[in-house]
Amino acid sequence: MTADVLKQFTRRPPPPGERCELCGEPLPSEHRHLVDTARRSLKCACPPCHLLFIRPGAGQGRFRAVPDRYLTDPGFALDASDWNRLQIPVGLAFFFRNSALDRLTAFYPSPAGATESELDPETWDAVLGHTRLTGILEPDVEALLLHYERGTPxxxxxxxxxxxxxxxxxxxxxxxxxxxxxxxxADLAEFFRRIETAARPLAPDTDPAPDPGGNA
Incomplete structure (x- = not known):
């Protein structure tokens, strides 16, 4: 996904009356998404259409269901020096594995939208490669979300x-x-409280499989 593609996701939540982009069924304001791997974009989906693309390779891989799992790695830690190596100018960044490029791609949010980081992939791997989360990250549909506030891990x-x-x-x-x-x-604090509440820790020596259906 490029920065231009990401701009389409900076709008407000979908208004009432929006429809599934595959079958046309009406959607509630809270609904699931598919990644269109050919166009590198998201599509809003009703539950049945989302369910169709849970299995890997369904629909020849054109669409992939976005899972609903939130995980942390209790054995992984980053400090201020690690963050400085990433050269992210704000305290927020997210990384996902682009299947077309077969590498981690990094973006950070800003008032102008999402900005792609141009740091070399070797640095990403050096900083993030020793968390088990990187190893189980599903390409295109999941991301590692990093949050840093001065004086805290x-x-x-x-x-x-x-x-x-x-x-x-x-x-x-x-x-x-x-x-x-x-x-x-205040809005960011509420957002990260929700993330913290939803996330569960990886068990020691456990590599859980993704569950796009919503049961982590």
Missing amino acids: VTCTLVPVDVCYELVGRMRLHWKGFDGGAEAR
């Missing part, structure tokens, strides 16, 4: 990729001025 959570686009949209919607303003900071 960097958090790293495996999330559905559409959650990252939601984060980009929230920042565009609420950010004001240089530091974002009180509304943006």
